Amino acid sequence: MPEHLELQQLVGGVLQGSVRHQSLFPWSQCSCPYLGIILATISSLFFSLCSVIVKGLVDINPIELATFRFIGVLLPSIPIAIYKEESFFPKGKRIILVLRCFVGTTGLMLSFYAFRHMPLADASVIIFSTPVFVAIFARLFLRESCGMFNVLTIFLTLIGVVLITRPPFLFGYGVHNVADEQVVSNYDVWGPVAALSSTLFGANAYVLLRALKGLHFSVIMTNFGAFALIYTLIVCYYLGALCWPLCGSDRLLVIALALFSFGGQILLTLALQYEQAGPVAVARSADIVFAFIWQIMFFEETPSVYSILGALLVVSSVVLSALRKWALALPRDSELRKKLFFLVLD
Known part of the structure; x- marks a missing residue:
């Protein structure tokens, strides 16, 4: 879950420079050219199911559900860090690690709150x-550059978010929903606020x-899971x-939440071993389709x-950003980069 984003952010920023050369799964060798895309899509399925569980378990506080999810992050990370003989709290990176853990945990708790208080697809698109x-x-x-391409994608995304949240001061307090023929008179502002x-x-x-890119991903996950x-x-x-x-069924769903989180993370890790971050990010947009x-x-x-219109704008912006990142990573004399010249222009 883009939630759920915290785990994909983690792997996407770290594995590009380390896991490609030192695979965490040395047995995972396959000649299927689309395996990375397939694994990323299945990962999206698992993360989207996590969102369904969070929204469906109305009798359990979403922050408590976040606790169970973090257990699913922490437990697998510890043995990986031990196996790799990594320092759990390396000097020189501790302050940044704590900050990353704080913003990541807060962001995920807010996303769980948004899933509970907004339509599932709307919250997923914003996050x-x-x-x-x-x-x-x-x-x-x-101090990284922010060119016209970034400005354009940000502008499109903001328009998409406005269409999804439909703030009353722009759309009025009696918004008529043509899709389900209901009149929404009470606007719950805290769901969109939490998502944003x-x-x-x-x-x-x-x-x-990005400041922690030199650390092994298991170290970041262990600190993230423990702090969270x-x-x-x-x-x-x-x-x-x-x-x-x-309830017995609620307990099973809580366990499923942790298992889906762990399974989605592992599949995303494998996907980034087989494919570059750009195409994987595009495949991860399947999360939105599953949410709908x-x-x-x-x-x-x-x-x-x-x-629907807002989702199309947001997904288009994310996909364009991912394709641009992929195109910039290609060699300058690459034929594919020449065909995608419009994506690498500033």
Whole structure:
């Protein structure tokens, strides 16, 4: 889950320089040319199912669900870090590690809140737009260039987000939904606020990951999982939400949430071993398609025309950004780069 983005941000920023040369899974050798794309799509399926579980378990606080998800991140990471003989809290990177853990955890908790208080597809689209906003914070904190292409994608994304959230001061308080013939008179502002805040925190997590690109991904995941587990437990205690799910089916879904999180992460890791980050990011846009399907199938919520148009704008911006990153990584004399010349222009 683009949530859910935290894990894909982590692997996308780190594995490009390390895992390609030192595979975490030496047994995973296959000649299938589209295997990376297939694995990334299945990873999207798993992450989208995590979103469904978060929205569906209405009797469990979303912050408590985040706690279970972080357990699924932490437990597999510890043995990997031990096997690689990595330092769990390396000197010189500790402050950045803590900051990355804080913004990543806060962003994920906000995304879970958004899933609970917004239509599933709308929340997924907004949170999925995180990579587009990275250019802003990379410009502010890393002094990276932010050309007209970035400005265009950010502008398209903002229009898409406005269409999805439909703020009352622009669309009025009595918005008529043609898709399901309902009149929305009560506008829940906190769901969109949480989704947008999650996007901004996630974009900063991307920037911090760039400063940690020399670390093995298991070290970042271990710190992230441990910090997030403590952080969410404290928040749950403050909210009075520290309790084990009472219903048997709820307990199974909580376990499934952790398993889907772990499975999605592993598949995303493998996908980035077989394919470059750009095409994998494009394949990850399948998360949005799954979100629309689950919204209709499980929650019987038909998306409005505004939501569909907004989703198309956001997904187009993300896909264009991913293709640009891929094109820039190609050799200058590459025929494919010449065909994609419009993506590499500033």
